[in-house]
Amino acid sequence: MSDSILKHVRPSLHDLKPYIPGKPIADVQRELGLADVIKLASNENPIGPSKKAQTAIQAALTELNRYPDGGQLFLKSNLSAFHNVGEDMLLIGNGSDEIISLFCTTFVEPGDEIVVPSPSFSEYKFAASLMAGRTVEVPLGENFEYNLEDFKQAITDRTRIVFLCSPNNPTGTYIRQADLERFLQEIPQDILVIIDEAYNEYVEADDYAQGLELFRKGYNVAVMRTFSKLYALASLRIGYTIAKPEIIGYVNRVREPFNVNHLAQVAAVAALHDAEHIAESRKVNSQGKRMLYEGFEKMGLRYIPTETNFILVDTGVDSKALFQALLRKGVIVRDGGFFGLPTWIRVSFGLPEENIRFLTALEETLQDMKVEA
Ligand SMILES: Cc1ncc(COP(=O)(O)O)c(C=O)c1O
CATH class of the missing domain: 3.40.640.10 (Type I PLP-dependent aspartate aminotransferase-like (Major domain))
Structure with missing residues (x-):
């Protein structure tokens, strides 16, 4: 393409970076050859639509x-x-x-x-x-x-x-x-x-x-x-x-x-x-919140009490490496580096079995990372 066209791109767009969304399940399945992947990265409602x-x-x-x-x-x-x-x-x-x-x-x-x-x-x-x-x-x-x-x-x-x-x-x-x-x-x-x-x-x-x-x-x-x-x-x-x-x-x-x-x-x-769907969504969310609070407390991790369907937790390790390691276990979270928080991750509350899988994967991964360090 001729440079003469690109020089007319509005200067205010030069530094603009496209939004990086939470990694889709299908991408992780394809890239890592995993069949069973859970996504706790985009603050979605885990119970499905009404x-x-x-x-x-x-x-x-x-x-x-x-x-x-x-x-x-x-x-x-x-x-x-x-x-x-x-x-x-x-x-x-x-x-x-x-x-x-x-x-x-x-x-x-x-x-x-x-x-x-x-x-x-x-x-x-x-x-x-x-x-x-x-x-x-x-x-x-x-x-x-x-x-x-x-x-x-x-x-x-x-x-x-x-x-x-x-x-x-x-x-x-x-x-x-x-x-x-x-x-x-x-x-x-x-x-x-x-x-x-x-x-x-x-x-x-x-x-x-x-x-x-x-x-x-x-x-x-x-x-x-x-x-x-x-x-x-x-x-x-x-x-x-x-x-x-x-x-x-x-x-x-x-x-x-x-x-x-x-x-x-x-x-x-x-x-x-849909009052039933709304009530169920809130119930599953409160349950998820309690499970993750407890899980983090057991692991001695600092977390920020939340009023939402996700939580921010300081893992004390490089969040990018942790994100990749969790991906390999089929668990997608959000790397805090995206928000300028390089030891934190943001995790959405999932279904009870998803929360357990996440907490188990996190505990194992943190232990592995500490052994390697
Ligand atoms: C604070 C906040 N506002 C807006 C949005 C976007 O919502 P929508 O899906 O309606 O565009 C999000 C999505 O994650 C959000 O976290």
Whole structure:
């Protein structure tokens, strides 16, 4: 290809690195010749999708020749009743990933800033970089706790969006209601605060800041939720945000007309109302959390208490080597090196038998690595 074309690539893309997702099961099976592989790397729901969602998809298959409802009216009316918010306060996205990009496309001009926690979900920085925006990273505390005073200090007159991920990926830590409300009162009122609540439905802590309550009080927040985690529809790509109608109106201008496919829309409605699947998902998750807490305590490993469906644990060894060794045992986790934490791994809670297999593989591997060292 002629260099003359490449010189027109937008300079802001030169340093952009593509997202590296959790390793798929099929890749590990093929690369390592393993038949039995478990994946605890992408914070997916291990019990599988809701049967009701599967039935809704079956029924919708005969309509695949039609474009999806671009206004997502059926889903919006269900979400509107579920959360008691106006339909004009909702925007549905092709996963919350897309919504993060849509917000940055709407609000970030070259040189504008977003403020994000560190470590946190990488898509915020990615989306801002696409718009030639600058990302200001605010380190979390020693135990990865939020200190919103630090976020306040990071705000400048170029700040357009503050992304708060609560509970946070990859740490599982969360923001307390009183802290978030004070923060919202103290920051300039022309800054949008996006609260990414991808793991909201797993939270057990009483003092967790519910973004929707603060939204209802009139603060400038956009609350993001997803159907990828507790609702177990990661493959279909569907998430949503709740914000003031004026904000939604602008973000809607940059949205593709048919951004969310029909199967995702009907499955989301079914999953939203599948109380049995929701209860089972929460039960299996709490069980998994207890199993891993206990397992790590027995091994003497430091972990961060979590309000999500995953946990961050300090293994004390090189996480890249540990990741590879666990792969060879057919267990996929997330290497903390990706988040700048080179001795930590992030592990999603699985089914009970998967959790046992992971803990056994971890214990054996750590022993082997210590013998070798
Ligand atoms: C904090 C956070 N936000 C958003 C997402 C993306 O969700 P979705 O699948 O809806 O794009 C994830 C996925 O891991 C996440 O951890």
